[in-house]
Amino acid sequence: MTDTPSGLDRENEARQRAAELREELAAHNYRYYVLDAPVISDAEYDKLFAELSGLERQYPLLVTPDSPTQRVGGAPLAAFGAVRHAQPMLSLNNAFEEEDVRAFDKRVRDGLELAEGEAVCYACELKLDGLAMSLRYENGRFVQAATRGDGQTGEDVTANVRTLRSLPLTLRGAPPPVLEVRGEVLLLRADFERLNDAQREAGEKVFINPRNAAAGSLRQLDPRITARRPLRFFAYGVGEVRVAGRDGQIVDAPEDAPPFDSHIGLMQWLAELGLPVGRERERVEGADGMLGYYRRIQALRPSLPFDIDGVVYKVDSLAAQRRLGFVSRAPRFAIAHKFPAEEATTELLDIEVQVGRTGAITPVARLKPVFVGGVTVTNATLHNEDEVARKDVRIGDTVVVRRAGDVIPEVVMPVLEKRPPSARLFVMPTHCPVCGSAIERPEDESIARCTGGLFCAAQRKQALLHAVQRKALDIEGLGEKLVDQLVDGGRVHTLADVFTLRAEELAGLERMGPKSAQNLVAAIDGARTPPLGRFLFALGIRHVGESTARDLARHFGTLQAVMDAGENELLQVSDVGPIVAASIHRFFAEPHNREVIAALLGKGVQPKPEPKIDRMAGPIAGKIFVLTGTLPTLTREEAAELIAAAGGKVTGSVSKKTHYVVAGEEAGSKLAKARELGIAVLDEDGLRALLAK
Ligand SMILES: NC(=O)c1ccc[n+]([C@@H]2O[C@H](COP(=O)([O-])OP(=O)(O)OC[C@H]3O[C@@H](n4cnc5c(N)ncnc54)[C@H](O)[C@@H]3O)[C@@H](O)[C@H]2O)c1
Numbered sequence: 001m002t003d004t005p006s007g008l009d010r011e012n013e014a015r016q017r018a019a020e021l022r023e024e025l026a027a028h029n030y031r032y033y034v035l036d037a038p039v040i041s042d043a044e045y046d047k048l049f050a051e052l053s054g055l056e057r058q059y060p061l062l063v064t065p066d067s068p069t070q071r072v073g074g075a076p077l078a079a080f081g082a083v084r085h086a087q088p089m090l091s092l093n094n095a096f097e098e099e100d101v102r103a104f105d106k107r108v109r110d111g112l113e114l115a116e117g118e119a120v121c122y123a124c125e126l127k128l129d130g131l132a133m134s135l136r137y138e139n140g141r142f143v144q145a146a147t148r149g150d151g152q153t154g155e156d157v158t159a160n161v162r163t164l165r166s167l168p169l170t171l172r173g174a175p176p177p178v179l180e181v182r183g184e185v186l187l188l189r190a191d192f193e194r195l196n197d198a199q200r201e202a203g204e205k206v207f208i209n210p211r212n213a214a215a216g217s218l219r220q221l222d223p224r225i226t227a228r229r230p231l232r233f234f235a236y237g238v239g240e241v242r243v244a245g246r247d248g249q250i251v252d253a254p255e256d257a258p259p260f261d262s263h264i265g266l267m268q269w270l271a272e273l274g275l276p277v278g279r280e281r282e283r284v285e286g287a288d289g290m291l292g293y294y295r296r297i298q299a300l301r302p303s304l305p306f307d308i309d310g311v312v313y314k315v316d317s318l319a320a321q322r323r324l325g326f327v328s329r330a331p332r333f334a335i336a337h338k339f340p341a342e343e344a345t346t347e348l349l350d351i352e353v354q355v356g357r358t359g360a361i362t363p364v365a366r367l368k369p370v371f372v373g374g375v376t377v378t379n380a381t382l383h384n385e386d387e388v389a390r391k392d393v394r395i396g397d398t399v400v401v402r403r404a405g406d407v408i409p410e411v412v413m414p415v416l417e418k419r420p421p422s423a424r425l426f427v428m429p430t431h432c433p434v435c436g437s438a439i440e441r442p443e444d445e446s447i448a449r450c451t452g453g454l455f456c457a458a459q460r461k462q463a464l465l466h467a468v469q470r471k472a473l474d475i476e477g478l479g480e481k482l483v484d485q486l487v488d489g490g491r492v493h494t495l496a497d498v499f500t501l502r503a504e505e506l507a508g509l510e511r512m513g514p515k516s517a518q519n520l521v522a523a524i525d526g527a528r529t530p531p532l533g534r535f536l537f538a539l540g541i542r543h544v545g546e547s548t549a550r551d552l553a554r555h556f557g558t559l560q561a562v563m564d565a566g567e568n569e570l571l572q573v574s575d576v577g578p579i580v581a582a583s584i585h586r587f588f589a590e591p592h593n594r595e596v597i598a599a600l601l602g603k604g605v606q607p608k609p610e611p612k613i614d615r616m617a618g619p620i621a622g623k624i625f626v627l628t629g630t631l632p633t634l635t636r637e638e639a640a641e642l643i644a645a646a647g648g649k650v651t652g653s654v655s656k657k658t659h660y661v662v663a664g665e666e667a668g669s670k671l672a673k674a675r676e677l678g679i680a681v682l683d684e685d686g687l688r689a690l691l692a693k
């Protein structure tokens, strides 16, 4: 039996596998589209889908009409009335790699029979990650809303969609007799967080992601529930359109009487009718144009107010779109270029605990390595004990892991269907795994802490790493590995010891050569005169973040003055409340802390006093700034520091209270928001001019 399988055997095998895949995909479709309760990640689904498409390409006879590759979505839920779409609602083909985009451009050019040098114009859009919706307007009035369903027949969700505040019930301008608008219904990320908080509080099920929450909210049998969820709609196309023709007859658009002849023109027209249309739209030329757009949006993705799972490219000319036409389940003139998935499922191998700088014990999930959000993830935070219990995550579970933008990867939830009988509950250890001290959890707090304090090497290491980070003393080259060696070797006990390190002894350590040892000593020397605010931040006083530290420095002027301040004096500082004041006071009352500070001063560390400023003077005093995008010469921290030094305040998000938005290159949604609210927008020069006043 050394023969390779015959062609027939292989085809039989392929037939069997294709049947399996079809069945599996159909089950996932049902869970995803009908129940809004998927059990595998989109990336895994896409993999199965690609496997089936591959088999069907290889053995075209295996294609069945009911194959998921030939159809869209899932069957409509019978509880809703059925709506037959006047024009089918299709899906999109996917591109994952650059080559896929180039191949798409080639297919389009071939389809349009273009000559070598002729480029195609594409309309590029965000691929909104919500659910597809068709809205029907007759003579400018909203009459019906339907989900995509299986593409031919959708669910009648008119009563629910009527509750969307962002949707016009009457169109503006000169609406046509019949207009079917196609678009996406979604929840903004912030609204999703709020919704989940509320669900949690009410002890109800939390949603995996905004898409899932939007789908669940929309397909409610009780419109009053939908009404309470702030769903948004963004248009990206049309279905049936009938306009008044030249001689007053009602005709199909755009063939006979186009009020628009390009996709971009169409979107413009929809916007003029008062419909919310997607943002960040761009017209580009050729494959390079599309790929450039992809990169710009990828950079913007974390700062967008909603989830997107890619971008969509559409041939801009509607005449060209008609010539290209459709394949079974998707148009030939468009393609979705997907971003790396932000969610994936993997196995939870173990739950360990990490000890933080203040002794906080964080359960951390050890995962079977999984590719998510563009990187391989092996650990994910579980926040705290209550969170583990609330999510009901167990060791041995298959879990959904999410890594969005630069955020720390997080375990979202277990896949209960896949829980093995051997799955174990997590038990919070009673003693610190690093120093053996008792772990305690005050009754009214969610965080358990190691009581070892300075005896706990884990806490000392974290405290050191905190002190030397860029925003504090900024000692480059003193990383985790080195701190581990210095603390474990007994060479460094407190921050003060760092300032006694010599190049010769450092050079002997693992991964250190004479050159890097010299550099590190130079970096340590350079950190001897930190601004007082950074020095205070470096001390790691509980509840004292970067900006509070700076406020303290400004208010008191010198280290001694801060150390001597009573709680009442501390309360005079802006944003310092009783808890923070008590924490600061307690910190400086602790003899050990005073000793460390004295030792630091003894080793030549001299915090630079910051000029006291009168927050009520100067043009910027009391003004609220938001920074966005990349400025030509200043880093974000530098700009923030300049603003703070002049008495302004920098916050993270744009609201009505914001006075100025400082925008650099690739500024995203914050800039748009500023424009929307009519807030003054400055570039770097503008900021400098304001500061110079
Ligand atoms: N996890 C699961 O079990 C499971 C099951 C089924 C499907 N899925 C996921 O759903 C995807 C397939 O779903 P699909 O068929 O809806 O395809 P899709 O979501 O990948 O793409 C088509 C949809 O994109 C939307 N869209 C967003 N922005 C758009 C724009 N600017 N222009 C045009 N359309 C835009 C439309 O709603 C359209 O229907 C799979 O790739 C998979 O990731 C997952």
Ligand SMILES: [Zn+2]
Residues within 6 Å of the ligand: 355, 432, 433, 434, 435, 436, 437, 450, 451, 452, 453, 456, 457, 458, 459
């Ligand atoms: Zn400990």
